[in-house]
């Protein structure tokens with residue numbers, strides 16, 4: 001049995017197979033409409049979510065399976081003091097596979113150690129968010145055709161943004177990738193990623209503060225929200241929240257075929273006027289999240 005805690009839990013070959021399966025699902029949905037009949041997915045969400053939880057549920061329903069779960073800690077026995085370990089032991093009796101989101105780093109890993117069903121990390125604090133990365137990879141692969149040789153700008157809250165951490169982990173395994181890390185000083189990428197992931201693997205990257213300076217060289221611009229819920233005080237958040245606002249004006253500096261991704265939800269960091277630009281693919285990206293989660297559920301149930 002396999003779990004998914006980080007994108008690195010999948011080899012590059014397994015990742016490629018998963019993306020190929022997701023691509024087949026997109027083009028031949030009927031073929032998969034009964035693939036998970038009789039199977040149940042539990043979604044255990046201790047933190048707010050729209051896309052991740054609903055795309056997981058939509059994915060399982062598209063496969064002919066069923067879903068059960070909770071969408072906040074308050075509505076589960078966590079409110080009575082139950083541990084994640086105990087909860088997952090019980091959920092293992094009710095479902096065949098589980099997606100879990102929790103505000104604490106490592107919570108999904110703790111759950112996986114006590115689980116008798118595959119556990120998928122649907123976001124653990126400011127740490128990792130591997131299924132968003134699968135979504136991002138499928139989006140890039142489907143719309144750009146490859147990963148190699150891309151210059152990828154990651155912009156915003158690189159400190160707390162778990163989607164950024166997971167995406168870097170996944171992309172460094174492809175050839176000639178270059179990162180431009182665009183953030184205010186206080187929200188720079190954590191040291192463990194700069195040292196243990198980027199430097200250690202000799203991945204070229206630059207860090208800068210001004211989005212305008214980075215824009216002309218980017219093939220992909222990955223915008224992120226300032227992660228309000230991870231700040232220790234409101235004042236710091238308010239100071240940081242509008243640091244970057246991508247406008248039509250700024251986009252005039254970008255390549256004609258640059259792609260703008262965002263895991264969503266968007267707050268102010270992309271002006272709505274940008275939505276109509278053909279380079280803005282963040283709503284398409286949310287759709288890819290369903291195909292890739294269908295592929296993931298199928299694959300983890302097959303490996304069981």
Ligand code: NCD
Nearest residue numbers: 051052123129225263264265
């Ligand atoms: C992201 C998350 O939860 O980390 N959202 C998502 O799953 N699409 C990004 C965010 O909340 O900013």
